[in-house]
Amino acid sequence: SYGSVFTHAKAGMENVDRERVARVVYDATVGTPHHENETRKERATSKRIAAMKAKGQGMTKTEWETFGRRADERARAMERTRSGARKWLVVDMDGFYAACEELYDPALKSVPVGVAAGPSSVLTTANYVARKYGVRAAMPGFIAKKLCPDLVFVKPDFKKYVKASNESRGVFAQYNPDYIAGSLDEAYIEVTEYCEKHDTTMEAIAEEIRSKVKEATGGLTCSVGGGCSRRLAKVCSDFNKPNGQYILGTTRDDILKFLRDLPVRKMYGIGKTLERILNEFDIKTCGDLLAKRATMLALFTPKAFDFLLGIALGIGTECHPRETPEGSGGRKGVSKSETFKATADKAYLDAKMTELATEVALECQRLNLKGRMVAVKLKRSTFDVIQRQTTLAGPTNDVKTIVNSALRLMRNENSIGANMTLRLVGA
DNA sequence: ATACATACC
DNA sequence: AACTGGTATGTAT
DSSP states (O other): OHHHHHSSOOTTOTTOOHHHHHHHHHHHHTTSHHHHHHHHHHHHHHHHHHHHHHHHHTOOHHHHHHHHHHHHHHHHHHHHTOOOOOOEEEEEETTHHHHHHHHHOGGGGGSOEEEOSSTTSBOSEEOHHHHTTTOOTTOBHHHHHHHOTTOEEEOOOHHHHHHHHHHHHHHHHHHOTTOEEEETTEEEEEOHHHHHHHTOOHHHHHHHHHHHHHHHHTSOOEEEEEESSHHHHHHHHHHTOSSOEEEOOOSHHHHHHHHHTOBGGGSTTOOHHHHHHHHHTTOOBHHHHHHTHHHHHHHSOHHHHHHHHHHHHTOOOOSOGGGSTGGGOOOOOOOOEEEEEEEOOHHHHHHHHHHHHHHHHHHHHHHTOOEEEEEEEEEETTOOEEEEEEEEEEEEOOHHHHHHHHHHHHHHHHHHOTTOOEEEEEO
């Protein structure tokens, strides 16, 4: 499991000794509750795969032919929506948090750095020196330390990141004030109009943005991808990372050529589990995905099929999310959760839940939002997650209502298993 | 509507 | 010994 999470290609990790990383990670974790839980989840995925395979094997030749025809029809229908008229850029800062820290302490540039709240919590970023050892974001600190004993831990300091983020956003706004901020270190910018107006190209703008961002932030580098949809621009932003750019042509031919040998895992939305499932059906690249469209139609849900076919053809929403009904809405949820030393102490858990649910209510009030549903998340010492939710009479952001609902949901579970030991609660 | 899994940064 | 936190969305019932 860890193998596929921690060793799959990430910028700066091309020459990593994957075997060593897999071994170190395994040795450090085998037998732990977390590892047991991962194994349990893997077995669930295996079951899912087995069911899909059985379904496929149970189908007659005629049924397969029908799926083949219908998959072709769907592909033709999707082709009719291909336009290629828009120009999207995605800007992604390189090793953002770590790079920000290096800005304030240049000595960090030459040593392996991991940004994490503490030496045993999870890394938010690793600098490129650390990545050579296989250390990367999302890796627990104690494993990172095993891979790279000289790793220097730096605590995250969001003030630095917000400042740099705002500086970079000042640059994006010059090209389109309606850019979409993904996170602090990522943005989607539509430059169709800008290219028209200034008679320029995505390539030229990408160069400009990279140099202006470096200037505005006092030295941070970023990578830029370009294409006719957000999805394609996004993959391209990773193609020449760090401090690089890649602009994909906008014709069908350019796109299919690019996708043919591109591993499916590179695409936004395909993670470790879906990659594993697809691999089981001999689908490794986006080209394979297109070739096996009949299999996908037969075995995946309609939504999943549309998603995968869109990836295979390189067709995705080219418009701004505000132009679609779904994208026009604002925020959909507010939550707070906290991990602590596993305990069954009801008084402690009650107090924690009260504290977190209160914060959620106050955050809703601050944002002027009301919710219709309260959900709690409990994580047992065994790492399995329990989620319970309740629908309220009407939208609210009242502290008492939210706290009481959350407590009731948690107590319901607690009364079932008297020995429930939790390591996280959230609302 | 509810429970839970997956994915992203 | 030790594996986050926040948000969104998909799947299954």
